[in-house]
Amino acid sequence: MKLDNEAIKKSMLLYAITDRSWLKEGQTLESVVEDVLKSGATFLQLREKIQGHEEIVETAKNLQELCKKYKVPFVVNDDIMAAKEIDADGVHIGQSDMEYTRAREILGPDKIIGVSAGNLEEAKEAERVGADYIGVGAVFHTNTKKDATSLTMEDLKEICESVSIPVVGIGGISIDNALELKGAGIDGICVISAIFGSENPSKSTKDLLNLSKKIISE
Numbered sequence: 001m002k003l004d005n006e007a008i009k010k011s012m013l014l015y016a017i018t019d020r021s022w023l024k025e026g027q028t029l030e031s032v033v034e035d036v037l038k039s040g041a042t043f044l045q046l047r048e049k050i051q052g053h054e055e056i057v058e059t060a061k062n063l064q065e066l067c068k069k070y071k072v073p074f075v076v077n078d079d080i081m082a083a084k085e086i087d088a089d090g091v092h093i094g095q096s097d098m099e100y101t102r103a104r105e106i107l108g109p110d111k112i113i114g115v116s117a118g119n120l121e122e123a124k125e126a127e128r129v130g131a132d133y134i135g136v137g138a139v140f141h142t143n144t145k146k147d148a149t150s151l152t153m154e155d156l157k158e159i160c161e162s163v164s165i166p167v168v169g170i171g172g173i174s175i176d177n178a179l180e181l182k183g184a185g186i187d188g189i190c191v192i193s194a195i196f197g198s199e200n201p202s203k204s205t206k207d208l209l210n211l212s213k214k215i216i217s218e
Helices: 005-011 029-038 053-069 080-086 100-107 120-129 153-162 201-216
Strands: 014-017 043-046 074-077 090-093 112-117 133-136 167-170 189-191
Touching (some): 029 043, 029 053, 053 080, 074 080, 080 100, 112 120, 120 133, 120 153, 153 167
Parallel strands (some): 074 090, 167 189
8 A cells, every 4th residue: 555645755854766886895785775774764766777677676676675674665766667566665757757647557556656856847747647756856966967957945945835745855965965955845855875975874874864854844
């Protein structure tokens, strides 16, 4: 059974997105993810830009088991068929990926579908079609998506005030700048390199979780 709106909102507090390019010698994605989940990440997305479908399915199976262990929702980025194959909690799709309605047809009514939005129009459209949450960004300049344009604080606030589904801020968020998002109205922060590129992913997760709690406390 799918999480309700309030439960999804709570799970947005610290949304971690995997990036295996930061793995150091001796590390596996699974070992780092377990550290991150153990340290307080509240939502996990598997994001793979190099692996093929079969490899994604295999990795997703492993990460899903960890997420079940720590009772954290788990979604797959882009690969809707992989999400369906392993019965993940859902999928996250971008504006250029398979459209929401097709994803919902494939996954059914009980799965979480998150949608990326870069402006107010895209955010409203994502809510209109039925997205369960919106990833809004880039809130800061990011090296992960070099073509992403940064939003102003005013843009972010307007988006949060204009939709009723959960909103998580994404793009260039780090321990150094996260608190700048306080007052925007977001339900949490979404991070990639601030965790997976950290020398100590476990400590960074704990620090970012504390910062996110400060950001959403009004």
